[in-house]
Amino acid sequence: MQFMDKIKKWIRFIMFYCFSCLYSLKYPMKDNKVCFLSDVRTTMGGNLKCVYDYLEDKEFERVIEFKADRRVRRTFKDKLKLIYNLATSHYILLDDFSNAITFMKVRKGQEIVQLWHGPGAFKKFGWSRANNGEDIGSIHRGYKKYTKATVSGQGIRWCYAEAFSISEDKIKATGFPRTDDFFNSQYIENTKQQFYLEYPELKNKKIILFAPTYRGVKVKDANYDFSQIDYSKMYEEFHDEYVFIIKWHPALYNNITMGEVDAPDLSQYGDFYRDFSSYRDINDLLIVCDTLITDYSSVVFDYVLLNKPIIYFTYDLKEYTSFGGRGLYFDFEEYVYGKVAYTQDELFDAIQCNELMESKRAVFYDKFMGECDGHATEKTCHWLFGE
Structure with a gap:
């Protein structure tokens, strides 16, 4: 059963990636388009909402791609819409990990930005757990595709760089928007x-x-x-x-x-x-x-x-x-x-x-x-x- 699940996952990955490549060739990336992506919410909230509201009177096109839980499957039509919005957005903002980032083709100049859902740095997550002795299985590979991430304090930039397996210069301490x-x-x-x-x-x-x-x-x-x-x-x-x-x-x-x-x-x-x-x-x-x-x-x-x-x-x-x-x-x-x-x-x-x-x-x-x-x-x- 596990073998078949892996086969199905690879088929979904290949299909998603192929459509992502196709849409990247067919449609231009819009410089002012911002996609708000989450696999763990159905309503706007937290840091995503703060940024979404801030852009309201700015010249940006805002699109939302939410679903309640990672185990919820999008319909084929909704998945194509997701792939289109990811392919054509200059900015993709998240507050948690999303498998869509793993599957998609990242375009040149595209910004994949992690705002994370919690401030500070408490329990280890992501690639920081690789050598903890836990049986965690595979670690989310989409982390490594982030081009930027924000944190709440200077002294914890290294924690997020380690967790996402990206260089520390991609992490900036801007504070945590929802605490405003x-x-x-x-x-x-x-x-x-x-x-x-x-x-x-x-x-x-x-x-x-x-x-x-x-x-x-x-x-x-x-x-x-x-x-x-x-x-x-x-x-x-x-x-x-x-x-x-x-x-x-x-x-x-x-x-x-x-x-x-x-x-x-x-x-x-x-x-x-x-x-x-x-x-x-x-x-x-x-x-x-x-x-x-x-x-x-x-x-x-x-x-x-x-x-x-x-x-x-x-x-x-x-x-x-x-x-x-x-x-x-x-x-x-x-x-x-x-x-x-x-x-x-x-x-x-x-x-x-x-x-x-x-x-x-x-x-x-x-x-x-x-x-x-x-x-x-x-x-x-x-x-x-x-x-």
């Missing part, structure tokens, strides 16, 4: 007002946002050890004062919705547990929450800009960071600007503590987010489009 909103006090106030208009029942509650990354070697295998949370005890301890909002990683949430992973049924706890995984943009949730619980997720980088308590629930730290595990770019302690909990009891204590750790927060910001200043979208677009 965190520097806009009116935006923050409007976000809170809109959120509580939609969810008035949460207005008089403190909000714990639980947003861990997934476990699993590959995205398609994304899972989580749900048993690490004592949901009954959490409810007993905090339901009077708090509401517990869950935001599963998109890869894990896709597996949950597709029936590949069984998430716990928390309906017995009334409105204490609220699943906001379908809430596409996490920025709003970071703004309204009072405390964030996460682990090795890149959300720690966005969150540092909001100056609120954070808890790292890293029950599997040794396994996750050791040889054969996912691995981190820096020592775990360099990512910490809040309480670390390894057990359920430590997690409860950390929630009640609400410690900010100001000095660690400042060091963290300088190292990972130093170019995030409220003007990242403008800096990114100036670098990409020469304006």
